[in-house]
Amino acid sequence: MFLRVARHTDDLERIVNFYVDILGFELLGDFQNHNNYDGIFVGKSGLDWHFEFTKSHEKANHTFDQDDVIVLYPKSIIDYDVLVSNLLHANISIVTASNPFWNENGKMFLDPDGYRIVISPLKAIINEIN
Template sequence: MTLRVARHTNDLKRIEDFYVNVLGFEQLGEFQNHNNYSGIFIGKSGLDWHFEFTQSESEAKHIFDEDDVIVLYPKAMSDYNGLINKLVHLNISTITAANPFWNENGKMIQDPDGYRIVISPLKAVISEIE
């Protein structure tokens, strides 16, 4: 099974810059003016999932609460520390998560649309499962 998480945005270029240049994903593809939508596919090559971000003349209406989060687990602690250091260097602020687990096991940031993203060491997910 392949997973695609699709979301509409009002600023496709800003979203692409954030997910590619800040978080380190790749642009896997794009399309222009397909039924009045333009979009990009963001993810990692060779995996069975990706994000699709679209933009059109219709304004995006983002409705979410503080527990709606995307969780990213870098595979190695060095990857986690490198990403956190990059966020600090780029002056991307962390925010407090509503769920205390994420405050204890990672850092929460927001993407340009305001969606919350948790970056957590892989050891946190292993301890959840065990």
């Protein structure tokens, strides 16, 4: 099975900066004026999932709550430290999660559209599963 998480945005450039330049994902592809949409695909080569971000003439209407979260688990504590450092260096502030688990097991940030992204050490998911 393949997974695509698709979301509409008003600013593809800021999304590329956040997900590619800061978080280190790859720009896997893009398209322009496909049925009046421009878009990008962001992820990692060779994996069975990616994010798609689209922009159109319609303004994005984001409706989400504080528990709608994308969680990224870097493979090592060094990778975790680098991601958190990259976000802080880009002046992206840590925000407090409403679910205390994420405050205890990672750092939460907002992407350019206001969606919550948690960077959590891989050990957190191992502890959660066990």
